[in-house]
Amino acid sequence: MRIKEGVYWYKEQGFFDANTYVIKDELTVLIDPGLENYLGRRLKEVQADGTDPKDIDVILVTHLHPDHCGAAAGLKEVSGAQVALHPSQREYLDIMAEEAVKFFGFDITRKFSADLVLGEGLSLGKTYLEVLHTPGHSPCSICFYAGDKKILIGGDLVFEQGVGRTDLPFGNTEELKTSIETVSTLDTELLLPGHGAILEGRNKVKRNYEFIKEVYFKAFF
Numbered sequence: 001m002r003i004k005e006g007v008y009w010y011k012e013q014g015f016f017d018a019n020t021y022v023i024k025d026e027l028t029v030l031i032d033p034g035l036e037n038y039l040g041r042r043l044k045e046v047q048a049d050g051t052d053p054k055d056i057d058v059i060l061v062t063h064l065h066p067d068h069c070g071a072a073a074g075l076k077e078v079s080g081a082q083v084a085l086h087p088s089q090r091e092y093l094d095i096m097a098e099e100a101v102k103f104f105g106f107d108i109t110r111k112f113s114a115d116l117v118l119g120e121g122l123s124l125g126k127t128y129l130e131v132l133h134t135p136g137h138s139p140c141s142i143c144f145y146a147g148d149k150k151i152l153i154g155g156d157l158v159f160e161q162g163v164g165r166t167d168l169p170f171g172n173t174e175e176l177k178t179s180i181e182t183v184s185t186l187d188t189e190l191l192l193p194g195h196g197a198i199l200e201g202r203n204k205v206k207r208n209y210e211f212i213k214e215v216y217f218k219a220f221f
């Protein structure tokens with residue numbers, strides 16, 4: 001569903017999946033393809049909004065948990081898009097896949113690799129997508145910030161009245177706090193998290209950070 005000019009949201013499909021976002025510009029990027037089981041359904045929704053899978057140029061992931069990146073290999077096959085990973089994601093690619101097998105007891109992420117390595121940002125045309133390394137929920141968590149649209153795609157860093165868990169392998173609560181403090185300074189009108197509802201409006205986003213700082217920072221950090 002279209003949420004802003006050139007920005008689309010596809011809700012997580014069910015158990016153990018994640019929100020997907022598409023940004024259409026001169027380049028079309030898809031962020032967090034979700035779990036592979038839901039890829040067919042998700043691509044139907046993307047197509048219904050006028051984006052053919054073959055139009056997708058770049059696949060990005062906010063981090064390497066299978067609910068976000070599980071469908072990366074499958075989507076690459078279908079779309080022919082290139083997978084662009086942050087250096088921290090390249091570093092943890094095999095380790096996170098092994099941890100997922102240990103944690104879930106079976107392999108749910110088909111192997112994929114980086115076709116491109118992300119620097120500080122990615123120019124999509126009109127929109128420049130800033131890449132911020134925001135560890136805490138995982139060491140390879142990144143956020144994408146588009147200053148012209150004032151949108152933040154945050155993965156599992158912050159949610160509506162919640163924060164990403166840090167009890168999974170390589171989670172780090174102190175880092176999560178620092179990362180939240182960093183993104184909370186960005187002028188954001190649309191906060192697009194990896195799970196749950198999106199937050200619309202500068203005041204709503206601001207109040208959400210205040211809530212998190214009040215409730216979570218005091219209770220858990």
Ligand SMILES: [Zn+2]
Nearest residue numbers: 063065137156
């Ligand atoms: Zn996660």
Ligand SMILES: [Zn+2]
Nearest residue numbers: 018067156194
């Ligand atoms: Zn997640």
